[in-house]
Amino acid sequence: MKLKILTLFPEIIQGFFQSSIMAKAVERGIIDYQVINFREYAADKHRTADSYPYGGGAGMVLKCEPIAAALDAISSSDQSAARRIVYPSPSGTQFTQAKALELSQMDELVFICGRYEGLDQRIIEEYVDDEISVGDYVLSSGEIGSLVIIDAVYRLLDGVINSESLLEESHEDGVLEYPHYTRPEEFRGRTVPPVLLSGHHEKIRKWRRKQGLKKTLRNRPDLLENRKLSKEDEKLLSEIEQEDDHGSD
Incomplete structure (x- = not known):
């Protein structure tokens, strides 16, 4: 999968791709990424990427021209490739595991990282396929919202994470994941549930399902x-x- 991220702050993005599981996915060729500073596409001598909003109000709005020029410059030459442009925004539709799975089927994802009061609406209308909210709160950094979506998506790609692990995760079948335990068997008076030490696979499976439902x-x-x-x-x-x-009696 190709990932392209348009941002004013490339340094926020770079570390994510150079660490942990993502770094291994890049090394194996599962992920190919490009970080684009769209300020470099501003035409004026000051490289201006934002301006005051029409109609007044607090804050600044990201200008059309630099983002449009950046998007046009990285447009895919392969017209058959499945490609979507994503804009993380508190005004977008709710991000879910189902949406992550849908996006994981794409050949290429392009992310526009908002800042300040967000994008000029004309960029959203002209280019954006998915305006997505990662939660009912506001972030100062579109980079963080983009990385949340990227992290949820790339781990679903073949070869990134053990497929068995993915099947048992929260939200995969509408039930949250059961609690996990590891060594030692006793920690500060808290012990591992005996069923997990029993070696009885069917009892363990039912216990985990029950705990997930609970x-x-x-x-x-x-x-x-x-x-x-x-x-x-x-x-x-x-x-x-x-x-x-019974416990409330």
């Missing part, structure tokens, strides 16, 4: 609303509710 019910009950549950999940949820009722 966490989802506690932290994200909305994920279970209007969701068709398996008979096993229905039974496990019934057990959880009975345990909660």
